[in-house]
Amino acid sequence: MRFLGCVLLLLCAxxxxxxxxxxxxxxxxPVETPAFSPVEDxxxxxxxxxxxxxEDVPRSxxxxxxxxxxxxxxxxxxWAAGGNHDEPIPDIRIFDVPIPVSTSAKTADDxxxxxxxxxxxxxxxxxxxxxxxxxxxxFAERRCLVAKLMDGCAQWTQDSTKIxxxxxxxxxxxxxxxxxxxIRVEAMAHASxxxxxxxxxxxxxxxxxxxxxALDDFIAHEDRTSKRGWRVH
Numbered sequence: 001m002r003f004l005g006c007v008l009l010l011l012c013a014x015x016x017x018x019x020x021x022x023x024x025x026x027x028x029x030p031v032e033t034p035a036f037s038p039v040e041d042x043x044x045x046x047x048x049x050x051x052x053x054x055e056d057v058p059r060s061x062x063x064x065x066x067x068x069x070x071x072x073x074x075x076x077x078x079w080a081a082g083g084n085h086d087e088p089i090p091d092i093r094i095f096d097v098p099i100p101v102s103t104s105a106k107t108a109d110d111x112x113x114x115x116x117x118x119x120x121x122x123x124x125x126x127x128x129x130x131x132x133x134x135x136x137x138x139f140a141e142r143r144c145l146v147a148k149l150m151d152g153c154a155q156w157t158q159d160s161t162k163i164x165x166x167x168x169x170x171x172x173x174x175x176x177x178x179x180x181x182x183i184r185v186e187a188m189a190h191a192s193x194x195x196x197x198x199x200x201x202x203x204x205x206x207x208x209x210x211x212x213x214a215l216d217d218f219i220a221h222e223d224r225t226s227k228r229g230w231r232v233h
Contacts, residue, residue, distance in 0.1 A: 092118045097146045100196050102188040113189035117153035128221040133214050144206035145215055147197040154193040158186040
């Protein structure tokens, strides 16, 4: 009996102690997003999105060339280098063969088609790998071969301008002074090239099977690699 009373007394003492701790639920406080600072928060590298320069960037000394308008355009042609209005007539040569020009030519502009054809033919012969073979030909053979190339190129440039002019006329666009000038100088170049071919290829030893084979190989290379429509006959 005494033992039971002690147990009850002990249980009452334990139940009268301090209440268990309770935790109050915290109140949510939103985090304030700091404001964007263009100077401090901008990307390091110039040009990235969001970059703002802290100071004005100096303008570039280079200027963008604006497209030409019908009032400012000077259609110099596919062969023209431009700016040759007062320069003297140059000495035009291919493989040590001097290229004659029209006697009516007074400036470099007047022989621009011939200059362009000479450079174009030289580049194409080098691309075809025929330079060494042509240099082994005699001077008469080389002169005739070069004359044929120049005649074919001059014919092609003249035909191209005529086609362009015909297309413009069909659209109701009359040829301007520059187009008329192109037609004039290209006609001079073609006439000179034709006379050059007649005089060169009629010489003794000019037309040989070796030279003809070199020309055929050049034309075959052009047929495989070029989209131009000119031919050498």
